[in-house]
Amino acid sequence: MFRITRQTPLPLHSVAATRRMEHAAMQVLAAHTLMQRAGLAAARLALALAPHARVIWLACGPGNNGGDGLEAAMHLHAWGMRPVVSWLGEEERLPPDARCSLQRARAAGVLFTDEPPAGLSAQDLCVDALLGIGATRPPEGRMAGWLAHMHASAARVLALDVPTGLNADTGHMAQPLPAPRAERHTLTLLTAKPGLFTAHGRDACGTVWFDDLGAPAALPAGEPPAAWLGAQPAAPVPPAACRPHASHKGCFGDVAVIGGECSAARGTAMTGAAWLAASAALHAGAGRVYVCPLADAGEPAPAAWAALPEPELMLRRFSALELRAITAVCGCGGGQAVQAVLPAVLRACPRLVLDADAINALAASTALQAAVRQRSAEGHATVLTPHPLEAARLLGSSASAVQQDRLAAARTLAARLDAVVVLKGSGTVIAAPGQPPCINPTGNARLATPGTGDVLAGLIGARLAAGAHPWPAACQAAWQHGALADDWPALQSLTAGELARRLRP
Numbered sequence: 001m002f003r004i005t006r007q008t009p010l011p012l013h014s015v016a017a018t019r020r021m022e023h024a025a026m027q028v029l030a031a032h033t034l035m036q037r038a039g040l041a042a043a044r045l046a047l048a049l050a051p052h053a054r055v056i057w058l059a060c061g062p063g064n065n066g067g068d069g070l071e072a073a074m075h076l077h078a079w080g081m082r083p084v085v086s087w088l089g090e091e092e093r094l095p096p097d098a099r100c101s102l103q104r105a106r107a108a109g110v111l112f113t114d115e116p117p118a119g120l121s122a123q124d125l126c127v128d129a130l131l132g133i134g135a136t137r138p139p140e141g142r143m144a145g146w147l148a149h150m151h152a153s154a155a156r157v158l159a160l161d162v163p164t165g166l167n168a169d170t171g172h173m174a175q176p177l178p179a180p181r182a183e184r185h186t187l188t189l190l191t192a193k194p195g196l197f198t199a200h201g202r203d204a205c206g207t208v209w210f211d212d213l214g215a216p217a218a219l220p221a222g223e224p225p226a227a228w229l230g231a232q233p234a235a236p237v238p239p240a241a242c243r244p245h246a247s248h249k250g251c252f253g254d255v256a257v258i259g260g261e262c263s264a265a266r267g268t269a270m271t272g273a274a275w276l277a278a279s280a281a282l283h284a285g286a287g288r289v290y291v292c293p294l295a296d297a298g299e300p301a302p303a304a305w306a307a308l309p310e311p312e313l314m315l316r317r318f319s320a321l322e323l324r325a326i327t328a329v330c331g332c333g334g335g336q337a338v339q340a341v342l343p344a345v346l347r348a349c350p351r352l353v354l355d356a357d358a359i360n361a362l363a364a365s366t367a368l369q370a371a372v373r374q375r376s377a378e379g380h381a382t383v384l385t386p387h388p389l390e391a392a393r394l395l396g397s398s399a400s401a402v403q404q405d406r407l408a409a410a411r412t413l414a415a416r417l418d419a420v421v422v423l424k425g426s427g428t429v430i431a432a433p434g435q436p437p438c439i440n441p442t443g444n445a446r447l448a449t450p451g452t453g454d455v456l457a458g459l460i461g462a463r464l465a466a467g468a469h470p471w472p473a474a475c476q477a478a479w480q481h482g483a484l485a486d487d488w489p490a491l492q493s494l495t496a497g498e499l500a501r502r503l504r505p
């Protein structure tokens with residue numbers, strides 16, 4: 001068993017693949033072995049998390065997930081703890097493994113109660129063994145009541161395999177859990193599942209632990225992963241220290257941020273978005289960084305040219321950019337003006353990040369989408385960085401439909417546009433055609449502040465400009481962006497501008 005961290009890439013398996021692996025392992029292992037191993041791992045973790053618990057309440061459901069809980073209760077009872085089991089199910093409909101565990105738990109003298117214990121305190125522990133990968137509908141009735149009791153209590157919660165109610169494949173939860181009152185932990189068994197790390201998964205799971213139950217040794221051939229947590233392979237981007245001594249700023253690639261629309265007609269200016277992306281590219285090590293503000297009619301208003309938040313950045317008119325020589329980050333604050341420049345950018349730029357309004361423009365034009373696909377045929381690199389609503393516009397669906405299956409949405413867009421797609425949000429999904437997507441393990445809700453997406457786009461641009469392929473560029477940029485937020489001092493506010501300034505090559 002180990003705690004899953006942001007450091008180690010980990011294969012993630014779907015429920016269907018997990019079932020196949022479970023089935024194969026059960027053919028070669030003695031009856032009941034997997035559930036006994038699962039119960040022992042759960043009991044060990046419960047004891048480590050709550051060594052001074054007065055009460056360990058195990059809420060056990062009608063299938064084998066409940067069986068895991070019953071096995072754990074037996075060990076805790078034998079070790080002198082005070083497990084209390086609430087079990088719901090019909091004995092005659094129990095799967096054989098779980099029935100065996102129920103009979104053994106009763107015989108061992110484990111305490112059973114239909115009423116969840118009252119007065120659970122911070123030193124106590126609740127174990128959610130209600131539903132695992134066999135959940136077919138959202139919890140209701142008594143099960144929902146027990147879950148509400150668990151999550152309203154002051155005790156820590158340890159979910160076995162999957163937090164009840166969470167879709168293990170997608171991370172969608174029809175009834176998301178309330179904000180945690182105490183630490184949450186999840187012990188995922190046999191395989192790590194993608195839904196634990198994206199959409200509602202991160203909030204529902206808390207800290208995730210993994211025990212493979214010793215099954216891989218018993219399996220003939222590995223099931224292909226549905227996704228990876230963290231990129232695989234983890235190709236390193238050369239750090240600044242590896243720069244040759246005899247190098248100059250022209251060696252590290254030029255980035256042009258095309259966006260920041262100033263609209264005289266609407267009286268709006270979105271130059272900040274372009275500045276943020278440019279600042280990110282600069283601090284991430286790009287050689288020369290240009291900002292190309294756009295206007296709804298004619299040249300940008302003087303206001304766009306006036307403020308230079310960082311004197312290292314350079315301003316360029318769109319017509320003065322050498323599109324064939326640069327890495328473009330296009331769309332940050334681009335407004336409607338970006339539509340006019342997008343065809344030329346798609347045709348000429350060898351390395352391109354499409355963000356925000358550039359994505360909205362694509363969504364409205366099948367011709368522009370065809371131009372994105374054509375880029376791949378010509379060997380040009382393209383990365384799109386939609387948030388869920390932008391992804392929905394491209395897919396012709398809704399943001400809530402995208403959030404119900406983020407992996408599928410990112411995979412579909414990558415295949416349709418033949419490009420790398422970074423679907424942002426909790427558990428950012430990075431997808432490329434013909435390979436399993438990656439779920440980024442870093443980042444937190446402090447990033448939910450204006451402009452952090454522009455910073456990510458600029459960072460990816462700097463990585464592409466330095467010569468990285470789009471897939472590692474996108475995976476590593478998402479990782480670094482999120483890791484900075486994870487390591488951010490608790491008492492300092494996180495702003496996009498400061499985030500950009502803390503990026504490193």
Ligand SMILES: NC(=O)C1=CN([C@@H]2O[C@H](COP(=O)(O)OP(=O)(O)OC[C@H]3O[C@@H](n4cnc5c(N)ncnc54)[C@H](O)[C@@H]3O)[C@@H](O)[C@H]2O)[C@@H](O)CC1
Pocket residue numbers: 022032034035038061062063064065066068095097130131132133134135136137138139140143160161162189190
């Ligand atoms: N068979 C084994 O030896 C092993 C089983 N394992 C455990 O077994 C779990 C899978 O077991 P199951 O396939 O029995 O599935 P679950 O235990 O997740 O639940 C399936 C049962 O719950 C019912 N159900 C589904 N949704 C419900 C709802 N909303 N309200 C009430 N009842 C609902 C189903 O009708 C079925 O009876 C894994 O998640 C894991 O915890 C693992 O420990 C590996 C070993």
Ligand SMILES: Nc1ncnc2c1ncn2[C@@H]1O[C@H](COP(=O)(O)OP(=O)(O)O)[C@@H](O)[C@H]1O
Pocket residue numbers: 356387423424425426427428442443444445446447448449450451452453454455456481
């Ligand atoms: N709850 C969260 N957990 C992790 N990352 C988040 C969360 N909320 C936002 N982010 C990240 O913050 C960035 C926000 O980007 P975006 O939605 O485009 O905002 P903006 O347009 O203001 O820059 C993305 O990289 C996204 O993944």
Ligand SMILES: [K+]
Pocket residue numbers: 065128129130131132159160161162163164
């Ligand atoms: K569970």
